Amino acid sequence: MEIKTQRENGILIANVNGRVDSANAREFENVLSSAISDDDTCVVVDFGGLSYISSSGLRVILLVAKSLRNRNAEFALCSLSGPIGEVFKISGFDKIISIYDSQAEACAALGG
């Protein structure tokens, strides 16, 4: 798994590549949480390069989303491929977290 972050127009964008499962879920959480500063009010996680996510990875997304919601920051996911999108749909994550087809759409929706 590899995470690259950048800031564009006040939005923190995290591009995630590879697999997220129990072997690296803690690292995924640590890297993502460290990249998000207290000043970030909009965060987009781009899963365009994600090939697999297990329940452990989903739990990290839930924790990050909860933490951001608690301080009124906006959070979105984008670019989910077919199988990854299916996981998020079946597990109902698409009902509680905003999901967009592309990074551009996610940034536009979050006001970037």
Added chain:
Amino acid sequence: MLRFAEELMLLILDDENGRFARVPDRLMRYALAGGVLMDLALENRIDTDLEKLILVDSTRVQDSLLDPTLADIAQMDETRDARFWVERTALRADTIREEALNRLVERGILNREEDRFLWVIQGRRYPVIDNTAEREVKLRIMEVLFSDQIPGPRDVVIIGLAHACDIFKEILSARELARVSDRIDQVRKLDLIGQAVSQAITDIELSLALAVQMMP
């Protein structure tokens, strides 16, 4: 921190008389099994996806509620799905229930009393000694159900298990239940093992309904 099986036992306990709500045994078995599997997942011993439950680490948790199931998963040659493990673990539900109750008694949360008539034990009651843990579980559930906050992983599990054993009608009024039923459905789906528990229960209910219909 209590294990989910312990929290579940507290949820179905009636504070007033120390007796348990009448939850169908088959539902409770699956819920207790789901609770054990979820604790193993949160201890990073197992992981799941849409198709399978994977052993991550067979190192004992040093917890008598969890280790027998972990050992069972570790000795299995082939990988199976979460549903399989919910059903298999449910076979040990009586032991899980007894162990959970023993621990609640040992922790000083419940007392165990035996109802006797002419020296014959008629049943057991578990009056609450310290209701802090029970209040905390119920509060956690209510906070999630009556708000639009994003639930934490433990909240998702306990709401899924409470739904699985149909306990919400005991802890919420009919009006409250109607108000939050969509929210319960939304939250309980957020965990894949929780979904496997629900699916196992739905399937067995369907089988029972079919069996009844086919009876002469």
